[in-house]
Amino acid sequence: MEALKIGIMGTGRIASVLANTMLQMPQVVLMGAASRSLEKAEEFAARFSIERAYGSYEELAKDPDIQLIYIATPHSEHCSNAKLCLENGKHVLCEKAFAANYAQAKEMTDLAEEKNLMITEAMWVRYMPMAKTLKEVLNSGIIGEPMTLTANLCYLVSDKPRLVKPELAGGALLDVGVYTLNFASIVFGDEITDIQSSVIKTDSGVDAQNSITLCYPGGKMAILNSSLQVLSDRMGIIYGTKGYLVVENVNNFESIHVYNTDRELIETHIRPEQISGYEYQIEASGEAIRNGWTECPQMPHKATLDVMKVMDELRRQWGIRYPFEA
Structure with a gap:
C-alpha cells in the first residue's frame, strides 16, 4: 500500500505533536509544512526532517504531490484554509473546533462533497x-x-x-x-x-x-x-x-x-x-481516502455540524459574536 503523503498547515504546538506522531507511522509520509513565515516553516521542517517548507498556505495547497492536508491554524482561519485546500484538490483533516460557526462548517462539508474529497474534524477521541x-x-x-x-x-x-x-x-x-x-x-x-x-x-x-x-x-x-x-x-x-x-x-x-x-x-x-493518540485520526483519514469516502464514519459530517449548531446556540445565549461574523 502506497504511503499517504501529508502536509501540515500551521506550525504550533498541536502541529508539532502531529508531526512527531506521523514520523512513527510507516503508512504515511509527512512531506510538507507551511507557515505564513518561511523561516518558521523551515525551522519546523528541519525539526521533523520534513522534505518541503512553504512560506505560504497557497504553496502547500498547490503542491501536486500532497494528498492530505492537516489544518492546525486558529479556529477563525479553518474555513478559508479548508476551502483553499479543497479547491486545490486536497483532502482535509481539520483541527477542532472544525469551524467558528455552523455556516462555515456547512460550507466546508458541502464543498468537500461537491469536489468528492474527504474532510473530517480532528476530534481525536472519536477515532480512538x-x-x-x-x-x-x-x-x-x-x-x-x-x-x-x-x-x-x-x-x-x-x-x-x-x-x-x-x-x-x-x-x-x-x-x-x-x-x-x-x-x-x-x-x-x-x-x-x-x-x-x-x-x-x-x-x-x-x-x-x-x-x-x-x-x-x-x-x-x-x-x-x-x-x-x-x-x-x-x-x-x-x-x-x-x-x-x-x-x-x-x-x-x-x-x-x-x-x-x-x-x-x-x-x-x-x-x-498509543504513539500520542493522534495516529488514529490519521489512519481513519487514510482509510476514508482509499475508499473514496468524503467523511470518516468515526466523525461523520452530521455529528460535526450538530455540535457546531449547539455551540452557535450557546454563543447566542451568551451574546458572543466574533468580529468576522455577519
Whole structure:
C-alpha cells in the first residue's frame, strides 16, 4: 500500500505533536509544512526532517504531490484554509473546533462533497479505540439505561493570546468545551430537546468559563463545564439505572471504571498503548481516502455540524459574536 503523503498547515504546538506522531507511522509520509513565515516553516521542517517548507498556505495547497492536508491554524482561519485546500484538490483533516460557526462548517462539508474529497474534524477521541470500548460497555447494559452524564474539561490557559482574542474565535467553548459536547454526543446522540447555560466572560468578551445543561428525549440530561482559568479532573461520569461508570480524561480516555448499584468497582478498561493518540485520526483519514469516502464514519459530517449548531446556540445565549461574523 502506497504511503499517504501529508502536509501540515500551521506550525504550533498541536502541529508539532502531529508531526512527531506521523514520523512513527510507516503508512504515511509527512512531506510538507507551511507557515505564513518561511523561516518558521523551515525551522519546523528541519525539526521533523520534513522534505518541503512553504512560506505560504497557497504553496502547500498547490503542491501536486500532497494528498492530505492537516489544518492546525486558529479556529477563525479553518474555513478559508479548508476551502483553499479543497479547491486545490486536497483532502482535509481539520483541527477542532472544525469551524467558528455552523455556516462555515456547512460550507466546508458541502464543498468537500461537491469536489468528492474527504474532510473530517480532528476530534481525536472519536477515532480512538477507547471510544469504541465506551460504546460497547454502555451497549452491554452493565450500568442499565444511561440517564445522566457530567463532564468537565478545564485548563490553566487564559494567558495564551489566541484563546482570548475574539478575532481568532477564542474562548473556552470552541477550544475545550467542544470535547465535553462531543462526549455527550457519543453517549446520548445529537437529538437535543433543550439547551440551558451560564457563562463568565473574559475582559476581551469571549467565554472564560461556562456551564451547559443539555436535555434529550426520554428524560436524559448532560451537565458540562469548561474553563480557561482553572484546572479540573477532566472526568466524564455516566450515571445509569443499574450503576455508573467513570471515564478518566474526556480529552483522551485513559480508563473506564464501572461501578454497580452498591458503588463497587466491577470492571476496568485501560487505554491501549498509543504513539500520542493522534495516529488514529490519521489512519481513519487514510482509510476514508482509499475508499473514496468524503467523511470518516468515526466523525461523520452530521455529528460535526450538530455540535457546531449547539455551540452557535450557546454563543447566542451568551451574546458572543466574533468580529468576522455577519
